[in-house]
Amino acid sequence: MAVSFYSIVVDAHDLPPLARFWCGVLDWEVLYEAEEEIVIGADNDALPGITFVPVPEAKKIKNRLHIDLAPDDRDAEVERIVGLGARRTDVGQRADVSWVVLEDPEGNEFCVLSPKNSLID
Incomplete structure (x- = not known):
């Protein structure tokens, strides 16, 4: 069975600013953005990426x-x-x-x- 490291998921309160912070840190880009999920990465084909999802708790x-x-x-x-x-x-x-x-x-x-x-x- 083959497996690869796809993405690390980060719980967040305010997805867009946090995703953009990490884009700045890693020199990555936003690859997908919706209300319930933002995915960033070096490009569409470079793994792994980081996925930000909303959570209510601190x-x-x-x-x-x-x-x-x-x-x-x-x-x-x-x-x-x-x-x-x-x-x-x-x-x-x-x-x-x-x-x-x-x-x-x-x-x-x-x-x-x-x-x-x-x-x-």
Whole structure:
């Protein structure tokens, strides 16, 4: 049986601004937009994508799953992403870690790592 990673789904209160924030972070585009769903990706044929769906409840606890970003220059990307609307956050990480924890405009945590060349680097 073959399977591929298709999309990560993000619950959101205000889909359009959150989808556009992530488009700015990843240099992706909105591929599909409806009232109940927005899909973003690098292009129609590049997997995976991110799908935003509406939920009525507010986020209450730290995410159990999060996105890790691996830029060429961690500090420059952190500043760029903060300029797009992210905020630094503390999820209990030590002060000497090599990544920066941010949260998107709706409070979803994600990490900006030091440069990586492989999954085990």
